[in-house]
Amino acid sequence: MTRTRIAPSPTGQDVHVGSIAAALMNFAWAKKNNGQFIIRIEDTDRTRLVKGGEEKMLDTFDRIGLKADESPKVGGPYAPYRQSERLEIYKKHAEELVVKGKAYYCICAPDRLTKMREVQQAKKQIPKYDRQCFLNQEEIVKKIMDNKLPYVIRLLIPEGKIEFEDVVRGKITIDNSNLDDQVLLKSDGFPTYHLGVVVDDHLMKITHIIRGEEWLPSTPKHIILYQAFEWDLPVFAHISLLRNPDKSKLSKRKNPVWTSWYLDQGIFSEALLNYLALMGWSHPEGKEIFSLDEYIKVFDIKDIQKTAPVFDPVKLEWMNGVYLRKYPVSSIKYLVLEFYKKQKINLPEEIVEKTIPLIKERIKKLSDYLPLCEFFFKKPNIYEVDLSNKKELLKQIKDELEKISDWKANNIGESMQGLVKNLGIKAGEFFMIIRISMSGKKISPPLNESMEILGKEECLKRL
Ligand code: GLU
Numbered sequence: 228m229t230r231t232r233i234a235p236s237p238t239g240q241d242v243h244v245g246s247i248a249a250a251l252m253n254f255a256w257a258k259k260n261n262g263q264f265i266i267r268i269e270d271t272d273r274t275r276l277v278k279g280g281e282e283k284m285l286d287t288f289d290r291i292g293l294k295a296d297e298s299p300k301v302g303g304p305y306a307p308y309r310q311s312e313r314l315e316i317y318k319k320h321a322e323e324l325v326v327k328g329k330a331y332y333c334i335c336a337p338d339r340l341t342k343m344r345e346v347q348q349a350k351k352q353i354p355k356y357d358r359q360c361f362l363n364q365e366e367i368v369k370k371i372m373d374n375k376l377p378y379v380i381r382l383l384i385p386e387g388k389i390e391f392e393d394v395v396r397g398k399i400t401i402d403n404s405n406l407d408d409q410v411l412l413k414s415d416g417f418p419t420y421h422l423g424v425v426v427d428d429h430l431m432k433i434t435h436i437i438r439g440e441e442w443l444p445s446t447p448k449h450i451i452l453y454q455a456f457e458w459d460l461p462v463f464a465h466i467s468l469l470r471n472p473d474k475s476k477l478s479k480r481k482n483p484v485w486t487s488w489y490l491d492q493g494i495f496s497e498a499l500l501n502y503l504a505l506m507g508w509s510h511p512e513g514k515e516i517f518s519l520d521e522y523i524k525v526f527d528i529k530d531i532q533k534t535a536p537v538f539d540p541v542k543l544e545w546m547n548g549v550y551l552r553k554y555p556v557s558s559i560k561y562l563v564l565e566f567y568k569k570q571k572i573n574l575p576e577e578i579v580e581k582t583i584p585l586i587k588e589r590i591k592k593l594s595d596y597l598p599l600c601e602f603f604f605k606k607p608n609i610y611e612v613d614l615s616n617k618k619e620l621l622k623q624i625k626d627e628l629e630k631i632s633d634w635k636a637n638n639i640g641e642s643m644q645g646l647v648k649n650l651g652i653k654a655g656e657f658f659m660i661i662r663i664s665m666s667g668k669k670i671s672p673p674l675n676e677s678m679e680i681l682g683k684e685e686c687l688k689r690l
């Protein structure tokens with residue numbers, strides 16, 4: 228049985244798009260193999276918790292359509308799926324390792340550890356715990372018992388080396404002398420990430436761990452833990468982090484990184500998933516546009532690429548436009564109305580329906596609609612060009628348009644073509660003036676059709 232997971236820590240406002248890219252691979256791999264995809268909340272770093280972060284994250288996974296088979300929300304056979312509710316389990320396992328001689332108690336005070344690290348760094352050595360407590364373990368245990376001292380449990384890194392096969396990165400070898408005796412259980416009773424992740428992945432029967440490359444340096448420690456517990460290893464795949472188009476690490480400073488930001492802009496979840504599927508993987512037929520079902524069919528972890536994928540919001544918008552144009556006008560109308568309703572803007576349905584055909588080819592996301600079409604609903608309050616010295620011409624245009632009895636785009640067009648010919652002025656400027664007086668903007672949806680929708684009375688008023 229294939230079981231995969233995503234294990235976010237609620238230390239940000241929302242789910243990072245890079246985490247969705249990783250979750251997508253985990254989701255697809257589980258679904259492809261008729262397995263389960265699990266969401267586990269890793270909230271053991273209490274100092275970095277963001278209030279409301281977990282709720283928001285779980286909500287985003289739902290919105291994007293990566294539904295978990297097991298999670299804190301839906302429960303499951305290995306509940307609880309929130310690490311802060313599993314403290315007893317971690318404690319029991321950490322103590323089990325002490326009994327096995329694979330871990331030990333440590334009572335060193337933070338200032339001793341800091342000093343030790345400073346000395347090591349000054350000597351250009353790898354900062355590592357000097358095992359003072361391990362060497363005096365019996366005495367330390369007695370001290371803890373007698374005086375109820377706070378303690379941590381540390382992993383005893385064995386001698387030798389760790390070798391493992393990463394699906395994306397190939398064979399990895401690490402000499403254990405580079406590894407520190409990692410704290411497994413903190414003095415507040417919480418596990419560190421390393422203990423929590425290994426215990427839970429084992430108990431939750433996770434078979435494949437697909438996660439960001441930032442966790443690769445932790446993996447040898449995890450493997451030592453699996454070996455200490457005598458547990459089978461899962462398959463590891465460490466995927467490359469997303470980059471900005473300038474190849475720098477994707478970060479809040481350059482581009483928005485929160486998934487719901489994109490969804491809130493009117494990027495469709497299908498389009499975002501499709502785009503993220505291409506981060507570190509390509510369709511075997513080179514296709515750019517494909518559904519989640521198709522992705523699940525053709526995705527294989529052995530095809531994950533090592534090169535750093537570029538997350539380009541411009542490309543994402545383009546792709547979203549492709550998705551948008553697949554919908555009939557009636558659906559786009561509905562999507563636009565709903566999108567703005569959520570922002571407490573109620574647009575008149577009839578006008579939205581009429582305007583969609585004019586702008587369907589131009590908009591890439593739902594939030595592009597109003598900036599282009601606002602003038603249909605209200606008179607512009609900003610004019611990109613000052614028309615105050617064009618009063619005479621505006622009057623002539625108005626008089627000419629007044630004569631039209633059947634207010635249709637082609638009649639409006641004919642009438643204006645006739646006028647511009649008679650006046651003998653440049654057509655470009657002439658139509659720009661009309662466009663500005665209608666929409667306030669130099670660029671707008673097709674003019675005649677827009678004027679038909681605006682209606683005769685309104686057009687004359689705006690002129
Ligand atoms: N809690 C870690 C995170 O925030 C999970 C890392 C892992 O997948 O092992 O991403």
